[in-house]
Amino acid sequence: MLSKDIGIDLGTANVSIHVKGRGVVLDEPSVVAIENDTKRVLAVGEEAHRMVGRTPGNIIAIRPLKDGVIADFEITEIMLKAFIDRVGGRTWYSRPRILICAPTNITSVEQKAIREAAERSGAREVFMEEEPKAAAIGAGMDIFQPSGNMVVDIGGGTTDVAVLSMGDVVTASSIKVAGDKFDAAIMKYIKNKYKLLIGERTSEDIKIKIGTVYDDGRKEEMDIRGRDMVTGLPLTITIHSEEVREALWDSVSSIVSAAKSVLERTPPELSADIIDRGVILTGGGALLGGLDALLAEELKVPVLIADDPMHCVVKGTGIMLDNLDKVAKKLG
Numbered sequence: 001m002l003s004k005d006i007g008i009d010l011g012t013a014n015v016s017i018h019v020k021g022r023g024v025v026l027d028e029p030s031v032v033a034i035e036n037d038t039k040r041v042l043a044v045g046e047e048a049h050r051m052v053g054r055t056p057g058n059i060i061a062i063r064p065l066k067d068g069v070i071a072d073f074e075i076t077e078i079m080l081k082a083f084i085d086r087v088g089g090r091t092w093y094s095r096p097r098i099l100i101c102a103p104t105n106i107t108s109v110e111q112k113a114i115r116e117a118a119e120r121s122g123a124r125e126v127f128m129e130e131e132p133k134a135a136a137i138g139a140g141m142d143i144f145q146p147s148g149n150m151v152v153d154i155g156g157g158t159t160d161v162a163v164l165s166m167g168d169v170v171t172a173s174s175i176k177v178a179g180d181k182f183d184a185a186i187m188k189y190i191k192n193k194y195k196l197l198i199g200e201r202t203s204e205d206i207k208i209k210i211g212t213v214y215d216d217g218r219k220e221e222m223d224i225r226g227r228d229m230v231t232g233l234p235l236t237i238t239i240h241s242e243e244v245r246e247a248l249w250d251s252v253s254s255i256v257s258a259a260k261s262v263l264e265r266t267p268p269e270l271s272a273d274i275i276d277r278g279v280i281l282t283g284g285g286a287l288l289g290g291l292d293a294l295l296a297e298e299l300k301v302p303v304l305i306a307d308d309p310m311h312c313v314v315k316g317t318g319i320m321l322d323n324l325d326k327v328a329k330k331l332g
């Protein structure tokens with residue numbers, strides 16, 4: 001058996017793994033279910049995700065990465081190791097090199113924890129790369145030319161905005177407003193307006209099915225269930241897409257401001273390139289209804305959604321595996 005280098009998008013919401021020669025082989029939610037008293041791991045990934053909000057007292061479903069940072073070291077290590085093992089990392093004859101894209105701004109202590117987890121799973125060498133760079137490469141941008149490319153990567157925990165040229169980030173901003181904040185805003189809106197408590201998964205469902213942030217005349221509705229705060233009993237109500245737009249307004253305004261501030265700090269020659277090429281949206285949040293239209297209106301530049309936006313980062317790692325020593329930073 002040969003060494004199979006692997007690329008990992010260690011995301012707040014999802015982990016995806018690319019194995020050289022095989023493509024994207026794993027795509028699972030970043031969730032671990034553990035037994036509270038014994039701390040025994042019961043499930044990792046999809047199976048654990050199904051338990052979110054539905055666990056009995058002694059079982060907890062943990063999302064170890066939150067708001068774009070590693071909230072729980074130990075569980076992140078367990079999760080990373082379980083996923084690498086699942087794609088065969090430890091059973092390969094020759095130990096792989098692993099390239100990991102982790103949340104922006106992680107500390108050196110967190111980097112060390114990630115490196116050690118990868119090494120324990122069989123990695124020979126561990127490399128790390130910034131998410132927006134991988135996202136831009138995975139979206140098909142040629143960031144190695146002397147010209148401006150702008151990417152807005154909206155994940156679960158963070159939105160990363162970056163302008164790249166000659167293989168590096170020129171101007172950037174990372175804010176902790178992304179998919180999770182959208183879900184929380186919808187939950188809060190429904191609680192305040194209807195006195196109805198809904199879970200994380202229902203809120204995410206609303207966002208995905210009828211969420212919109214731009215008034216394009218689209219009017220959709222959806223029945224949702226939760227617990228009535230007044231009676232304490234289950235209740236079904238109908239939610240409209242305009243209400244979701246209202247709920248998401250503040251969060252989306254922060255993303256627009258972050259993108260504007262990056263453009264304002266971008267050298268004029270690169271700005272001119274961005275007008276020609278447009279801004280590319282990546283990450284799951286790129287799929288939020290009307291976000292491309294809103295950003296285009298606010299930034300006055302064309303905005304395009306990348307193909308398969310949720311996989312841009314992991315696809316980018318896959319492309320970078322061919323040139324690891326040149327393009328990524330080796331840890332340790």
Ligand SMILES: Nc1ncnc2c1ncn2[C@@H]1O[C@H](COP(=O)(O)OP(=O)(O)OP(=O)(O)O)[C@@H](O)[C@H]1O
Nearest residue numbers: 011012013014155156157158179283284285287288
């Ligand atoms: N159709 C959709 N509309 C809106 N949001 C969506 C859609 N599909 C997925 N999402 C959201 O995308 C987010 C996950 O995106 P992604 O997998 O790119 O994030 P991540 O890489 O795990 O996070 P991060 O980059 O912050 O670490 C979730 O919040 C999810 O609810």
